[in-house]
Each structure stands twice: as structure tokens, then as C-alpha cells.
Amino acid sequence: MAGAVPVLALLLCAAPACNGDPIYIQPPAGIEVGEDGAGEDATAQLTLPIETETQRDAELRAELSGRLGEAVPYVRLDDLAVSIEWTIKNVSGEDGQAVIAINGANERYAYVPEAFVFDPEEDEEPPPLLGGIPIAVPAQSTVSGVFREDQVREAALDLELITRSGENVFQALLVEDEELSEITAENGGPVPVGVTSSLVRFDIDFSATEHMVLEYAIRVRDFRGIVHDLLLDAPAGELSQFAPMDFAPPPPVDEP
Amino acid sequence: MIRLRLAFAAALAGALCLPQVAAARPSSSGVYAEAGLGAAALVGNAGQYSQAGFSADLRVGYDVFSWLAIGGRLGIQNHRARVPPPPEREYYQVYVATAEARISIPIGALALFFDGGVGMSAMSTNVLAKVDVLDPGERASIRFAGGGGIEYQLQNRHLALGLGGEAALMPAFAGAVSTGGRLYLRYTY
Numbered sequence: 001m002a003g004a005v006p007v008l009a010l011l012l013c014a015a016p017a018c019n020g021d022p023i024y025i026q027p028p029a030g031i032e033v034g035e036d037g038a039g040e041d042a043t044a045q046l047t048l049p050i051e052t053e054t055q056r057d058a059e060l061r062a063e064l065s066g067r068l069g070e071a072v073p074y075v076r077l078d079d080l081a082v083s084i085e086w087t088i089k090n091v092s093g094e095d096g097q098a099v100i101a102i103n104g105a106n107e108r109y110a111y112v113p114e115a116f117v118f119d120p121e122e123d124e125e126p127p128p129l130l131g132g133i134p135i136a137v138p139a140q141s142t143v144s145g146v147f148r149e150d151q152v153r154e155a156a157l158d159l160e161l162i163t164r165s166g167e168n169v170f171q172a173l174l175v176e177d178e179e180l181s182e183i184t185a186e187n188g189g190p191v192p193v194g195v196t197s198s199l200v201r202f203d204i205d206f207s208a209t210e211h212m213v214l215e216y217a218i219r220v221r222d223f224r225g226i227v228h229d230l231l232l233d234a235p236a237g238e239l240s241q242f243a244p245m246d247f248a249p250p251p252p253v254d255e256p
Numbered sequence: 257m258i259r260l261r262l263a264f265a266a267a268l269a270g271a272l273c274l275p276q277v278a279a280a281r282p283s284s285s286g287v288y289a290e291a292g293l294g295a296a297a298l299v300g301n302a303g304q305y306s307q308a309g310f311s312a313d314l315r316v317g318y319d320v321f322s323w324l325a326i327g328g329r330l331g332i333q334n335h336r337a338r339v340p341p342p343p344e345r346e347y348y349q350v351y352v353a354t355a356e357a358r359i360s361i362p363i364g365a366l367a368l369f370f371d372g373g374v375g376m377s378a379m380s381t382n383v384l385a386k387v388d389v390l391d392p393g394e395r396a397s398i399r400f401a402g403g404g405g406i407e408y409q410l411q412n413r414h415l416a417l418g419l420g421g422e423a424a425l426m427p428a429f430a431g432a433v434s435t436g437g438r439l440y441l442r443y444t445y
Contacts, residue, residue, distance in 0.1 A: 021380045024343055085342035144341055217342040217386075231382075233392040 041207030096210030101128035105244035106197030129155035280362035294438030302432035397428030
């Protein structure tokens with residue numbers, strides 16, 4: 001009987017903190033387009049509410065960086081499993097099409113497709129990290145879907161391949177990297193995929209041919225306990241302030 | 257004549273006497289463990305956004321007297337969230353841990369019981385935050401529970417089967433009330 005008490009206490013404490021339990025981050029508002037006519041688009045940006053790095057975490061990261069000989073990010077690919085659930089409501093009386101295009105940023109770089117267009121007449125703009133596919137939405141109806149965890153993980157890895165490994169943007173985005181176990185870093189050394197950067201910011205672009213509203217929620221499974229409990233209500237001082245740069249690829253070298 | 261009247265009075269009294277309560281079936285008393293399976297539903301604001309689901313409980317305790325037991329309980333309830341999408345088709349769990357007391361009234365092989373307890377409930381996700389059932393960062397609530405049921409003592413003095421019901425108030429979850437029933441097997445050592 002006496003032995004049962006600590007077991008009960010342990011189970012009670014452990015149960016609500018299961019690592020695999022998802023957290024839902026709801027943006028303050030959806031994205032509405034086409035209110036004044038067709039062809040509009042709008043973008044919303046959501047940064048994950050990641051707690052500031054503790055001294056202990058910083059020390060462990062520095063140690064890991066030293067061992068790999070390569071900078072290791074604070075928020076790593078294996079720390080979070082992120083998916084994005086969405087619903088599009090066509091509030092007009094006409095059938096229409098909508099496109100959700102999701103780009104984003106890790107701690108260091110943001111992916112901006114326009115940056116890869118050096119010559120507008122020659123260069124094709126690369127696709128977004130996620131989405132970019134037209135979705136048919138009948139009049140006065142709702143369509144929903146999800147960008148799955150594996151797709152968001154693939155997008156994060158694609159950004160790393162583009163920015164750290166110098167891979168061609170089309171190759172990185174169009175080839176699946178599911179089986180990849182390590183990438184090549186700037187210094188030429190291998191970096192295990194699990195310690196590459198996770199996406200920490202999502203730039204959600206929504207366009208539609210009719211008056212539509214996009215609602216979305218970001219679902220996060222936080223394996224390391226780094227997402228702030230208060231989510232978007234957390235005080236700014238308790239959150240990591242990421243300042244990723246827009247990635248600028250090197251200009252193409254002219255053939256002699 | 258007087259004897260005849262006394263005999264008649266005694267016979268009448270015997271005939272009118274209420275049936276005697278059947279003696280309780282022999283059963284073990286002391287430390288017990290109980291496993292239950294059932295269903296639970298939330299009512300109130302939280303219930304509007306949750307479907308009923310299965311529940312499971314484990315209880316351990318001690319029979320202080322033949323009619324009074326105290327113990328602890330760990331449980332889980334599984335519900336499907338019905339918040340306005342997104343998200344949709346998402347499930348969440350309510351974890352339960354309470355200290356409980358139970359009063360039993362044995363009637364032959366059966367026993368009526370009433371139980372109550374105080375403890376904690378915790379939700380596995382914040383999916384109901386979208387509909388203000390949970391405040392930001394809030395995932396746990398104190399839990400006040402009360403219920404009752406009926407228990408059947410098997411021929412084996414260690415084992416009993418029972419059917420119970422419960423209502424529990426979780427004030428921090430927008431005053432959600434969890435109601436449920438369970439079928440259980442109890443083993444007393």
C-alpha cells in the first residue's frame with residue numbers, strides 16, 4: 001500500500017507532460033481575401049513561441065557544435081514535429097480556386113522565392129516550401145486539409161539544403177529527402193539531419209479567385225519542451241527573438 | 257383465553273415484521289485493487305465541443321471498516337474534440353488522479369455504494385483553448401467527484417463485479433462536468 005503512493009504521484013506528474021501530446025497554436029485571425037474583388041492575395045506570418053535558451057542548453061549546444069565543427073541551431077529538426085491544418089471557406093456565390101503557399105524561416109535564413117529570380121525574363125520563380133497548388137472551393141462551402149509533419153520536416157530540410165549545402169533550389173524542393181541521414185555543411189563536413197534547423201517561422205500566403213477566408217492552426221509536438229506554455233500570449237521577454245536573413249543565392253556564373 | 261390472545265398477537269407481529277436484511281456474502285476485507293472500463297462525456301460548455309469517449313480507471317485502496325474504504329484512483333478519458341476547424345478530427349485525453357472514500361451498504365451478495373473524491377484532472381492538449389474552455393497555459397484543474405453504484409460479490413471472496421456512475425466538476429475547465437459510467441472488477445487481498 002505504501003509503495004503505491006510514489007507510483008501514483010509519479011504517474012500523475014508524468015501524465016500531462018507526455019512529450020508526444022500536441023499543442024495547437026491559433027493565430028489571432030484568419031486571412032481573408034477577395035472581399036473587394038477577385039485576384040487578391042494576403043500574407044500572414046507566425047513565429048513559433050520558443051522559450052529563450054537556458055544557460056544549460058547553450059552549453060550543450062556549444063559542446064555539440066565543437067564536436068561537429070559546425071554551428072548547431074537552438075531549435076533543431078528533431079525537437080519539434082509541426083503540421084499546419086487549414087480550412088478555406090468560400091463565402092461568395094461563385095465557385096473559385098484558392099492557393100496556399102507556405103514559406104518560412106529557420107533561425108538563420110528565410111526562404112524568399114523571388115530572391116532566386118535574377119532575370120525575370122529568363123529565370124523561373126521556384127515553388128514555395130509547401131503548397132502552391134490550386135484548390136477548388138465550391139461556392140458557399142468549406143474545404144480543409146493539412147500540411148503533414150513529414151511535409152513540414154521536408155520543407156525545413158529543403159531550406160537547409162539550399163542555404164547550407166548550396167544545393168540547387170529546384171533540386172532541393174522537388175527531390176524527396178526522406179531517407180537523408182546527413183547533409184553537407186558549409187565547411188564540407190557532414191551534419192546529421194537531426195541537428196539541422198527546424199523551421200521557426202511560417203509565412204503563409206493565401207490567394208483566391210473569389211471572396212474566401214483561410215483559417216489555420218499550427219500543431220506542434222514539442223519533444224524538448226522548448227515551446228512556451230503561454231504560446232502567443234507569452235511575454236516577449238521570455239521568447240527567443242529570431243532574426244533570420246532573407247537568403248540570397250549567389251548569382252549565376254556566366255558561361256565564358 | 258389470555259394465552260390464545262398472546263399467541264395470536266405474536267403470530268400477527270411475526271407476519272407483519274419487515275423481511276430481514278439478507279446476511280452479506282462473505283468477502284475479503286483490506287487492501288484492494290480495482291480496474292474499470294466505461295464511457296465518459298463532458299457536459300456544459302466543454303461538452304458542446306467534445307464527443308463522449310471511453311474511459312479507464314485503476315483504483316487501489318484499503319477497507320478501513322467493512323462499510324468504509326479509502327483509496328486513490330488514476331484514470332483516463334478519451335474524447336474527440338469538436339471545435340470549429342481547424343483543427344478537426346483531433347482527440348484529447350483527460351487524465352484523472354483523485355483520493356477517494358467509499359461507503360458500502362451490503363445486501364446479501366450485492367452492495368450499494370456511494371463514493372466521492374478530490375483530486376486533479378489534466379488535459380493532454382490545449383485543443384479546447386480555441387473555444388475558451390482552457391485559458392492560455394492552463395491544462396489542469398482540481399476535480400471534485402461523487403457517484404455511486406452497485407457491486408456483486410462473487411462466490412470467490414476476493415472478487416467482486418460492479419457497475420458505477422460518477423459526476424465530476426472541473427472548475428478550471430470553464431466549469432466542465434464529466435459524467436460517466438463504468439463496469440469494474442475488484443480484487444480484495
